[in-house]
Each structure stands twice: as C-alpha cells, then as structure tokens.
Amino acid sequence: MRRIIALTVCFTMLCGTPALATVDGGCTGQSCDDTSVATADTALAPHHYLIGGKPVALSDAEAQRQQRCLGLVAFGEARSEGRDGMLAIVFVVMNRLRAIADGDLPPPPVAKDRKILPCDVVAQKGAFESLRHARFHRALLSIRRGRAPLLRKHDDPTERQSLELADTLAHDVMTGKLTDDVTRGATHFYCPAEQRQLRRRKPEWTETMVATAYIGKQVFYRQEGS
Secondary structure, three states, rough: HHHHHHHHHHHHOOOOOOOEEEEEOOOEEEEEEHHOOOOOOOOOOEEEEEOEEEEEEOHHHHHHHHHHHHHHHHHHHHHOHHHHHHHHHHHHHHHHHHHHHHHOOOEEEEEEEOOOOHHHHHHOOOOHHHHHHHHHHHHHHHHOOOOOOOOOOOOOOOHHHHHHHHHHHHHHHOOOOOOOOOOOOOOOEHHHHHHOOOOOOOOOHHHHEEEEEEEEOOEEEOOOOE
C-alpha cells in the first residue's frame, strides 16, 4: 500500500506540469477541425447530451452518473495536469465512444440493445491505469454495478478544487458548452516519464498511431487515417 502511494506521488511530480502543444500533421484523413464533438452553436433538445459526438437522450439520474464517471477518470488521470489535462481525458473517453461506434475499437460488454455510454468505457478493465489504485477502487466498483461513482470530499483544497473542476468539465462537454477537442481526436495517451519510472517500454500501440498533442507530460494519440 505504501508503495502504491509513493508511486502515485511520484507520478504526480513527473507528469504534473500543465502545458499544451499540438503536433503538426497529427491529423490525417479527417480534417483536424472536425475532431471536436460538435460545433459551438449546437442546440441540444431537453434531456439530450453529447455522447461520442451524437445527441443521446438520458434521464437526469443517468446523465449525472455519466458525468461523474467522466469526472472520476479525468481527476484520476490528470488532476495534476490542470484544466487542459483533465479536459483532454474527458475527450479521450468521448473519442473512444466515437471510435467504438465506427468499429475502430472493440466495444465494452453491455446489455443487449443498450447504448454504450462513458461509464462503460471508464469501467473497461485496464482502460485507465489510475483507477487501479486503492483510492478509486470503490468508485470503480460503483460504476460496474450501475451506480454513480462517489469520491469523498478532499480535505486538501487543491485536490478538492481539482475534483470540482473535473466534474464541471465533464458537464460542459456533455452539454455542448465545451466542444474544442484539445487532443485533436485522440483515443489513447501515456506519460513517458511514468513509463520510465516503472521501467516500462513505450506502449506498442504507439507504433501504429500518430501523436496529436502534448498536454503536460502526457502524449496523446489517434489512429492514423481516422
């Protein structure tokens, strides 16, 4: 347990400098201008939310659950990366939903005839490494049991502000208030400094994808030609 906590602190130090840079030429095929989930003037019908670039009708309770899932993974993966870092993770989830719908990524298991939603992507085994940590274990179990994930309020003001910001960013993306995809369509990302700390090699999937953005110390990728 102490080792997990130590590694988590170390990763925060390694990947914690907020910065954003796009990669020239990172988009091929589809225009880079089309990687946002919708145009800024998108008007959503009541009880509809932008999920993977398409309006989806959700009850208030289900919308809240999906928002919490997005906020949870954004906080878990990028709370030390600032606004753009957490926003990037929200868009990664949304871009994965789009890729699943297009048949470019395998779908997570869901009940027959049920739409795949952000919580389904977040709950995929091994999809987001930060959610393996003990502090997120109960939240992830809640997602897998069909409930909204709950995180306790943090005493640390910085952690508390990051959690609140992550939830707000998730809400703003789902409601179409934020449509500018800072990742330029990325479905994958990793932190090189963290990989070195863990003595891991560069992920194999990077060999078949193109880098689209550097946000903090994380690198974002999308499938070439998508």
